[in-house]
Amino acid sequence: MATAILSIDMTALVENWHSLNTMAQAETGAVVKADAYGLGLAKVAPALARAGARSFFVAMAEEGAELRKILGEGPQINVFSGHMPGDTALIREAQLTPMLNSVDQMLVHVESLPGHPFGLQLDTGMNRLGMEDAEWRALRDLALDQSPTLVMSHLACADEADHEMNARQLQTFREMTEGIDVPRSLAATGGILLGSDYHFDMVRPGIGLYGGLPFVDARPVVELHIPVIQIRDVAVGETVGYGNTWVARSPSRIATISAGYADGVIRGMGPKAQLHTGASAVPVVGRISMDMIGVDVTGLAEEPETLELIGSHQSVDTVAGFADTIGYEILTSLGGRYKRIYV
Numbered sequence: 001m002a003t004a005i006l007s008i009d010m011t012a013l014v015e016n017w018h019s020l021n022t023m024a025q026a027e028t029g030a031v032v033k034a035d036a037y038g039l040g041l042a043k044v045a046p047a048l049a050r051a052g053a054r055s056f057f058v059a060m061a062e063e064g065a066e067l068r069k070i071l072g073e074g075p076q077i078n079v080f081s082g083h084m085p086g087d088t089a090l091i092r093e094a095q096l097t098p099m100l101n102s103v104d105q106m107l108v109h110v111e112s113l114p115g116h117p118f119g120l121q122l123d124t125g126m127n128r129l130g131m132e133d134a135e136w137r138a139l140r141d142l143a144l145d146q147s148p149t150l151v152m153s154h155l156a157c158a159d160e161a162d163h164e165m166n167a168r169q170l171q172t173f174r175e176m177t178e179g180i181d182v183p184r185s186l187a188a189t190g191g192i193l194l195g196s197d198y199h200f201d202m203v204r205p206g207i208g209l210y211g212g213l214p215f216v217d218a219r220p221v222v223e224l225h226i227p228v229i230q231i232r233d234v235a236v237g238e239t240v241g242y243g244n245t246w247v248a249r250s251p252s253r254i255a256t257i258s259a260g261y262a263d264g265v266i267r268g269m270g271p272k273a274q275l276h277t278g279a280s281a282v283p284v285v286g287r288i289s290m291d292m293i294g295v296d297v298t299g300l301a302e303e304p305e306t307l308e309l310i311g312s313h314q315s316v317d318t319v320a321g322f323a324d325t326i327g328y329e330i331l332t333s334l335g336g337r338y339k340r341i342y343v
C-alpha cells in the first residue's frame with residue numbers, strides 16, 4: 001500500500017490537555033478549529049470532552065455545527081468569528097455561542113436571536129478581531145446587561161515570553177475589563193506558559209494539545225510514516241526529480257517515497273528536509289513532487305520500507321523549520337490521503 005500512515009497518539013493528546021489544565025489557574029477549554037488542527041475533529045473533540053474539557057472553540061459557525069453533532073448537548077461551543085450574516089440558523093440550531101466582535105455583530109445577534117448566549121471579543125492590540133476601546137465603551141453597559149458568557153481577547157506575541165507586547169496587552173485587557181462580573185479569557189497555549197497573571201477565568205489552548213511549540217514540554221501527538229515505493233541506483237552525474245536540481249556527486253541509492261506537496265509536505269522544504277529510518281537521518285534530494293519525494297538512502301545497512309517524516313526523531317516543529325514555517329501550518333496542511341490511525 002502506498003498510503004502514508006499518520007498516527008495520532010490520543011493518550012498524548014489527553015495528557016497534554018491535563019498538563020495545561022494543571023498549569024492553568026482557570027478553566028481549560030480546547031481549541032479545535034480547522035478539524036482540530038488537521039488531526040480529526042470527530043476523534044479529538046470527544047477525547048478532550050472525556051478528559052474534562054467543557055468549553056470548545058472553533059473559528060466559524062459551520063465548524064461549530066459539525067462539532068455539536070459530534071459532542072451532542074452539553075459542552076459549550078464558542079465561535080471566534082462571532083455572528084456573521086447567514087449564521088443565525090446554525091447558531092440557534094447547534095446552540096453555538098458566538099464571540100461577538102463588533103457593535104454590528106451585537107445588533108445582528110440581539111435582533112435575530114434575543115436571549116441567545118454570546119460572548120464578547122475585545123481587541124487589545126493585535127488588530128485582528130474584537131472591539132476596540134471606543135467601541136467597547138459605547139457598548140459596554142448594554143452588552144453587560146445581557147450577561148455575556150465570556151469576555152476574551154488574544155495575544156499577538158505570546159510565543160515570545162520576553163516580548164513587551166505581552167505585558168502591554170495584559171494591561172489593556174485589565175483596563176478594559178476591570179470590575180466586570182463576566183468570566184474573562186486572554187491566554188492561548190503561549191499565554192498559559194506566561195504565567196497565572198494571564199490565565200483569568202478560562203484558557204484556550206490549541207497547539208499545545210497537539211504537541212506543538214511553544215509548549216516545549218508537550219508530548220508529541222503525531223507520527224507520519226511514508227512508504228518507499230522504489231529504490232534505485234543513481235550514477236555520478238545523473239539527476240533526480242523535476243528540474244534536475246539534484247545531481248549525484250557520488251554513486252547513490254535513491255528511494256522514492258509516497259507523499260508530496262498534495263499531502264502537505266510543503267514543496268519549499270525540499271532542500272532542507274530530511275527523514276528518518278530508526279535513528280539514521282536521510283536527506284530529501286531534488287524537488288518535492290505532488291505525490292512523491294526522492295530521498296538519499298545511500299549507505300543504509302538495510303533498505304527501509306517506510307521513512308519517518310514526523311515522529312520520535314524529529315518533531316512537527318523541526319519539520320516546520322525545513323519550510324521556514326510553524327508547526328501549526330504543518331499540522332493544518334496534513335492532507336486527506338493519509339490513513340489516520342488513532343492509538
Ligand SMILES: *Cc1c(COP(=O)(O)O)cnc(C)c1O
Pocket residue numbers: 031033080153154187188189190204205206207208
Ligand atoms: C487559534 C486560537 C487559539 C489557540 O491558539 P494556540 O496558539 O493554538 O494555543 C486561541 N484563541 C484564539 C482567538 C485563536 O484564534
